[in-house]
Amino acid sequence: MSTPALSGGTGLFSGFTRLCKGLAVVLVGGHLLIQFLPSAVTYLALIPARTIPFAWNLITAGYIEQSVYGVVVSTFGLLFIGKLLEPIWGSREFFKFIFVVNFLTSMCVFITAIALYYITTQENYLYMPLSGFHGVISGFLVGIKQIIPDQELPFLKIKTKWLPSITVLLSIAISFWTLEATAYLPTIICGTYISWIYLRYWQRKPETKLRGDPSEDFAFSSFFPELLRPVIDPIASIFHRMLCGRSDASNDGQGYSLESEPLPGSDSIEASRRRERGARALEERLAAERLAAVRGAGESHRDAVENV
Numbered sequence: 001m002s003t004p005a006l007s008g009g010t011g012l013f014s015g016f017t018r019l020c021k022g023l024a025v026v027l028v029g030g031h032l033l034i035q036f037l038p039s040a041v042t043y044l045a046l047i048p049a050r051t052i053p054f055a056w057n058l059i060t061a062g063y064i065e066q067s068v069y070g071v072v073v074s075t076f077g078l079l080f081i082g083k084l085l086e087p088i089w090g091s092r093e094f095f096k097f098i099f100v101v102n103f104l105t106s107m108c109v110f111i112t113a114i115a116l117y118y119i120t121t122q123e124n125y126l127y128m129p130l131s132g133f134h135g136v137i138s139g140f141l142v143g144i145k146q147i148i149p150d151q152e153l154p155f156l157k158i159k160t161k162w163l164p165s166i167t168v169l170l171s172i173a174i175s176f177w178t179l180e181a182t183a184y185l186p187t188i189i190c191g192t193y194i195s196w197i198y199l200r201y202w203q204r205k206p207e208t209k210l211r212g213d214p215s216e217d218f219a220f221s222s223f224f225p226e227l228l229r230p231v232i233d234p235i236a237s238i239f240h241r242m243l244c245g246r247s248d249a250s251n252d253g254q255g256y257s258l259e260s261e262p263l264p265g266s267d268s269i270e271a272s273r274r275r276e277r278g279a280r281a282l283e284e285r286l287a288a289e290r291l292a293a294v295r296g297a298g299e300s301h302r303d304a305v306e307n308v
Contacts, residue, residue, distance in 0.1 A: 019091050020082035023063075023098070024075045027133055030064045031071040041066065045129035046106055048113040058110065062102035064131040074133035081140040088147060093203070097143070098136050100202075101195045105135035108190035134184055135191025141167055142195040146218055164192050165223045196220065 016024075034041050043054060046061035065071035086094040109130055117125040141163040149161035158166070171188045174181040200220075201212040216222075220236040221229040 016079045016083055017086045017091070019086060019095060020079050023082075024078055026063050027065055027071055027075050027078070031066075031068075034064060034066060041129050041131075045131040046109060047127060047129050048110055048117070049123075049126035051110055058106040059099075059103055061106050061131040062133055062136060065133060066129070066131060070132050070134065074137055077137040077140065078133065081137070081144065085140060085143050085147070089143075097139070097195070097198060097203070100198055101136050101139040101191060102133075104194045105139075105187060105190045108194065109135075109186045112186050112190070128183065130183060130187070132184065132187060135187040135194075138164065138167055138188045138191040139195030139198075142192060142199060145222075146199055146213060149217060161217075161222070164196075168192055196223075 030044070034044070041064070042050070044057060044060045044064045045066070046057050047054075051057060065074055082094065089097065113125045113128075113130070117123070145161045145164055149159065151160045152158065153160065168189055171181065171185050175185045199213055200218060203213070204211055219233070221232040224232050
């Protein structure tokens with residue numbers, strides 16, 4: 001998981017990794033398949049009432065975009081965010097993150113749909129085809145929050161650490177206005193939460209042989225404003241003890257615990273290293289893109305002079 005070595009020819013629409021381009025082909029291919037063969041949605045999308053015989057749709061649903069808007073956003077999000085995350089995490093870890101987040105998000109959406117059916121007795125929760133890569137895209141935003149939390153977005157002056165929270169809030173707000181957006185909401189919320197759990201407790205760090213990110217800057221309450229954190233922290237600690245006790249025990253045996261007092265400076269050092277890698281990768285990529293633009297302008301000028 002080293003910092004990517006970027007060539008001088010890398011531009012805005014180049015430098016995409018082979019894995020991201022392959023997954024982009026899968027997303028576009030899945031969308032085209034259901035356009036030419038609509039009945040394929042029954043077998044590939046997540047339909048809660050049919051998931052028991054068609055259990056594979058817990059995996060395939062995440063790679064099937066039913067709308068043109070969805071496939072465009074997911075493809076561009078995969079290519080551009082993956083260009084930043086994959087060189088830092090490594091191709092194997094990047095693919096593992098996508099697979100785990102996609103599968104567990106589908107599981108959460110399935111359970112949510114079944115629960116809503118029993119609460120409301122409305123059968124549309126059982127037979128609505130649910131699919132899309134937006135759960136993983138939401139997870140990518142959590143990855144950006146972890147790696148470069150203090151990086152400001154151009155023109156917006158918003159730090160990247162707030163991207164997951166803003167995305168969830170906007171999705172909730174839009175769902176009140178359009179019924180179609182409601183179908184995306186469970187996937188976005190579950191994708192955000194599952195990806196945080198994965199990065200917080202499960203992701204392996206080859207350089208330290210430890211798991212997760214125990215830093216305070218990546219705590220669950222960091223997704224909320226300072227005013228709400230005293231309320232969120234006690235609730236989050238309950239779920240931490242219920243869901244992640246085994247992860248704690250694993251890390252205890254290797255040097256630090258997420259619940260007990262960590263080794264002095266261990267969490268801050270690891271978080272600092274991760275941010276440095278992310279910032280360095282971003283700076284190198286931006287510098288390479290500027291250099292490519294300058295070279296392109298120079299070549300255009302030289303061609304114009306030769307033509308004259």
